Amino acid sequence: MRAQLGTPFDAFDDGDKLKEECGVFGVIGVADAANFVALGLHALQHRGQEAGGIVSYDPVQGFNSARRFGYVRDNFTKADVMSTLPGELAIGHVRYSTAGSKGATAIRDVQPFFGEFSMGGAAIAHNGNLTNAAALRKELIERGSIFQSSSDSECIIHLMARSIQTNISERIKDALRRVEGAFSVVAMTRTKLIGVRDAHGVRPLVLGRVGDSGWALSSETCGLDIIGAEFVREIEPGEMVVIEGNKVLSTRPFTPAPSRFCIFEQVYFSRPDSILGGRSVYETRRQIGVELAKESPVDADLVCPVPDSGTPAAIGFSQESGIPxxxxIIRNQYMGRTFIEPTESIRNMGVRLKLNVNRALIKGKRVILVDDSVVRGTTSRKIKDMILEAGAAEVHFRIASPPTAWPCFYGVDTPERSKLLAATMTEDEMRDWIGVDSLKFISLDGLYRAAGVEAGRDPKAPKFCDACFSGEYPITPSDKIAEGFEMKAAE
Incomplete structure (x- = not known):
């Protein structure tokens, strides 16, 4: 397989937002499938802006791949790259490094990963995180496996290599039965496109129809929209689909488990124009704002979103409260990522490089700022300072998620628990530390109601994975416990 590499990287990441794990996409049965994949990855760019890769298969040229740091638009729109990826079958991946190393030396960690087996080649792209990867890696290395990356996802390829099954699909099943954690996997052989979700369905994956003979798999429905594919359905938790020719074969290779879809997909990760669980992400976020206004009203003159993820919730808050x-705050739409290392004085400008206050609007006003989350709290302090410097009379924060007090081990780049503001402070202490007139988070019950669960959260059987808020992990983080992580004490 021929492979092409790229160069790094980024400069202005303030480290105070949860990173959106990864995005996966695959297409079969269309000419120039890699071009469709590039479009799909472009639509999923919000899920991973660090790097991307595409693998394609052509009967004459075999498997081919290209991997690059940076945006899809900067790498996979060039004729000299895309011409090296022929065929009617291709998969792709956009990445944030939630497991493995980061930076200029980590091109080896960019997916999809490829393996050559006795029955032919296969490539996989993985969204999520394996919670027993360290133990598996140690076992595999002791048995002779040679790893090429620091990514947990490479364990799947090595487990496939050690399977005694006689076809790739069965080897994937074998491998995924050994792993723990969260995974939505898109894989390909010479003739098949394969999609799999873990038994809890933590990460999303959807199936679409492309014309009369093509099929697509995507992390979100917005990826289907960009290529004009018809949404067919979600891949269900614990389901594996194998697409060959014009047929889709569905199996259930894993022990059934309660569904625990990541609720933060609704709050922040997914694009607002996507559909999750039959429900508009935009509508859920707008409804979060409605619930916030009911739970935590405040007298003010303006409701302002922290761009862009706070916008739908701010609209809902305004509609419910009657406050305009x-x-x-205006986002610099041309900020993007840069390959130039800024000076220290420029770096210290931080948030100001991305956001600017509309001074004429803010001056003298009591302002409600609506944001999606508070992680370390440093960005919230900087935004508050900017609003006050612009002449605001009062600043009130309303947060469209409960306090993030626990790290995620299922594919989200979360700071360690001691660096999460909500893990060390009460709500009032956070308010005083940020320096605002009031600070309120939506309740877990309110978040569940906004997501369509009218009764709120059932503490005995929650519908979603909400471990980052509740500390209740549906899948035991074995590796982290072995490293000394302390789980929440039983109540």
Whole structure:
């Protein structure tokens, strides 16, 4: 397989937002499938902006791959790259490094990963995180496996290599039965496109129809929209689909488990124009704002979103409260990522490089700022300072998620628990530390109601994975416990 590499990287990451794990996409049965995959990855760019890769298969040229750091638009729109990826079958991946190393030396960690087996080649792209990867890696290395990356996802390829099954699909099943954690996997052989979700369905994966003979798999429905594919259905938790020719074969290779879809997909990760669980992400976020306004009203003059993820919730808050909605903060749409290392004085400008206050609107006003989350709290302090410097009379924060007090081990780049503001402070202490007139988070019950569960959260059987808020992990993080992580004490 021929492979092409790229160069790094980024400069202005303030480290105070949860990173959106990864995005996966695959297409079969269309000419120039890699071009469709590039479009799909472009639509999923919000899920991973560090790097991307595409693998394609052509009967004459075999498997081919290209891996690059940076945006899809900067790498996979060039004729000299895309011409090296022929065929009617291709898969792709966009990445944030939630497991494995980061930076210029980590091109080896960029997916999809490829393996050559006795029955032919196969490539896999994985969204999620394996919670027993360290133990598996140690076992595999002791048995002779040679790893090429630091990514947990490579364990799947090595487990496939050690399977005694006689076809790739069965080897994937074998491998995924050994892993723990969260995974939505898109894989390919010479003739098949394969999609799999873990038994809890933590990460999303959807199936679409492309014309009369093609099929697509995508992390979100917005990936289907960009290529004009018809949404067919979600891949269900614990389901594996194998697409060959014009047929889709569905199996259930894993022990059934309660569904625990990541609720933060609704709050922040997924694009607002996507559909999750039959429900509009935008509508869920707008409804979060409605619930916030009911739970935590405040007298003010303006409701302003922190762009862009706070916008739908701010609209809902305004509609419910009757307080006017306004764009009090403007995002620099051309900020993007850069390959130039900034000076220290420029780096210290931090948030100001991305956001600017609409001074004429804010001056003298009591302002409600609506944001999706508070992680370390440093960005919230900087935004508050900017609003006050612009002449605001009062600043109130309303947060469209409960306090993030626990790290995620299922594919989200979360700081260690001691660095999460909500893990060390009460709500009032956070308010004083950020320096605002009031700070309120939506309750877990309110979040569940906004997501369509009218009764709120059932503490005995929650519908979603909400471990980052509740500390209740549906899948035991074995590796982290072995490293000394302390689980929440039983109540």
């Amino acid at each position: 909605y306004a764009m009090g």
